[in-house]
Amino acid sequence: MPAALTSWQRDRLCPRFLHTNSTSHTWPFSAVAELIDNAYDPDVNAKQIWIDKTLIKNYICLTFTDNGNGMTSDKLHKMLSFGFSDKVTVNGHVPVGLYGNGFKSGSMRLGRDAIVFTKNGESMSVGFLSQTYLEAIKAEHVVVPIVAFNKHRQVINSVESKASLAAILEHSLFSTEQKLLAELDAIMGKKGTRIIIWNLRSYRNATEFDFDKDKYDIRIPEDLDETTGKKGYKKQERMDQIAPESDYSLRAYCSILYLKPRTQIIIRGQKVKTQLVSKSLAYIERDVYRPKFLTKTVRITFGFNCRNKDHYGIMMYHKNRLIKAYEKVGCQLKANNMGVGVVGIIECNFLKPTHNKQDFDYTNEYRLTIAALGDKLNDYWNEMKVKKHAEYPINMPVEDIQKRPDQTWVQCDSCLKWRKLPDGIDQLPEKWYCSNNPDPQFRNCDVPEEPEDEDLMHPTYEKTYKKKDREKIRIRHLERIPQISTADLLGTTAMSSQSFSSVKESIPRGHLSESVNTYAKKLINNHRGSPQSDPESNRSVAKCVFPFGG
Incomplete structure (x- = not known):
């Protein structure tokens, strides 16, 4: 092992830990989400992130490129090392990352080798996190070669960096300094980051992703579980349910990944049509949750899925990031078609996500929250059933009534603010800007978004079905x-x-x-x-x- 590299070696971790650390991501899209989170977080604050598949030296590679703030070589080292997390809230933008482990666990779950190119307007850096390299040099501890360039494209600290540069050129897909600089040039603008991952995890002699079924998507192929004889997408908890598209389509998953999206995601050259999930439902009503272990109330939004009634349950977010999707509660857990089509949305900042950000710690607070969500979803379902039966006297279940979202919202491609459009607008251009807004009050990117309804004290609807049920009980009692x-x-x-x-x-x-x-x-x-x-x-x-x- 080159002696110059030991200056970057602070973790004293066994190289096998890179693989072990990645195994928390049993579902591959959770690893992809970690890399998207890094670009979304306020210290990077990327407006766009491009996710693509490419071929370099006959290796299928995943690439992640953003136009965020970029990193210095010191910050890059912290990202590639263990035990660092200096993320803070900026202008109300709360970071998703908690442990400083997202890039390592995510990248090493997707492939064995990753290289990071970044520039921050003052300098450019390249970092190399590679299991293949560590095995080749028989490393006893994790070593991360990093090389930095100045504005004039010259290597900084040449004595220390020469060994790192030599290691990168010998063991990565880029054999010359010019090829490294070419990848830095591929980052549009003066700032940004580009990640390339190869030696992707394989499954039955092929990568675990399907790049062919949809040229604008990255999908997980449906697989037959030989033990149970059932098909699934590595989402074991849905084996007996109809899998929502977000389980196997990265495009669909990214469209609901954030409660209020602030970053545009472009997958294989096509922009993801992100949703304001809480605004894209029909028959929207809000309820409030007042847990005894909190001093404040929490808003819950209920509505019907307009796209597919078979995809229903609670969407549980934490600090704007999706943790659990379509979690069935209350009457939805029974095999009686109760609660079909109903989606609930809650931001559970008072719960603690697991390390892979696909579940919450199973605490007493979590159990109480799930029970309360079940009760409140039952209330909404019963109320809507009575209300819609009165409006539609024909014998049709409420979940089968043709629906459209209560409101239409669109995101400006320039300022990324969300704007509410008048009813009746169904067709939108591929790119939409505030200047296209029919409402003159919000026709400028400098105008803030419409304020949210801040009433967290009262539900938006009266639960009249309970009064009717009590009256029926009283009458039966009298009889x-x-x-x-x-x-x-x-x-x-x-x-x-x-x-x-x-x-x-x-x-x-x-x-x-x-x-x-x-x-x-x-x-x-x-x-x-x-x-x-x-x-x-x-x-x-x-x-x-x-x-x-x-």
Whole structure:
């Protein structure tokens, strides 16, 4: 091992750890998302990120290029090393990354070797994270060769960098300094980063990605599980459900990856049509969650999926980033078609994601949240079922009614702000700008976005079905109360009017009502002692009796 490289070796980690660290990403798109997060985070703040497949020296490569702020060689070293995370919130833009591990785990999950080209306007740097290289030099610890260039394209710190440069040229796909500089030139503008990953993970003698089915997408091929005999996309928790497109299409997954997208993602030359997920539903209503372990309330948005009723459940985000998609709760867990088509959206910043950002730690807070989401989804489903049945008296389930989103929102290709459009606009140009807005109030990129409804204290709809259910229960309860006739009050056997008259005549008038009331009280006491009696029926009997006392 070249002695000059030891200055970059601070981790003292075994090279095998690079693979072990990547195994948390059982689903390959979660590894891709880590690299997108790095470009999205505020310290980079990229406006666009390009994801593509290319061929270099007969190696199939994945490339990730962004137009963010770029990095110095020192910052690049921190990204490629373990134990560093200096991400902070900038102007309200909260970083997704928590542990400083995203690039290492993500890149090494996708392939065995990765090279990073970056420039920040003042300098240019190249870093090399490679399992193949570490095996070739029989390294005992992780070594990361990094070389830096100045504005004049000359190597900085030539004594220290020469060994790193030699290692990169010998063991990477780029055998000359000119080829390295050419990749730096491929980054458009003065700032940005380009990542190239090769020796992609293979599956049955082919890469685990399907690049052929759709030339504008990167897909996971459907596979037959030999153990269960079922087909799936390496998303085991959906084996008995219809897989949403986001499980196997990177384009579909990226369209919902962020609750409010701030970065454009271009996959294989075509822009991803990102969605404002909370605005793209039909029959939208909002509810609030007031957990006892928080001092504030949390908004939940419910609505119906307009694209495919078979894709439903809760979309759980954390700091704007999707963690769990289409998580079924409440009545959706039962095999009775309840809750079909209903999508709920919540930003769970109070929960802690797992390291691969595909689940939450299974804490008591998480369990309480899932239970509450189930109750509130049930409320929404029951309310919509009643409401839409009244609007559409035809015998059609609410999930089968033809729907369109309540609102139309579009993102400006220049400022990346989201704008609400008037109803009735269905066709939009490939590129849309604020200047195209029919609303003159928001026709300029300098105008802020429309403010969100900040009422987090009250639901936006009244749960009338609960009142109706309570009324039905009350009526059924009344129907179960035994009917007590006058004959029941006066004796256990029917008495003729004549015999009653004789009894009446034999009793002084002043004592008649007293006698009846005495008998009535005995009857009530007997009724209270019977197994079928209940407080409601007792009150009803009392109401029937006491008028005789007047």
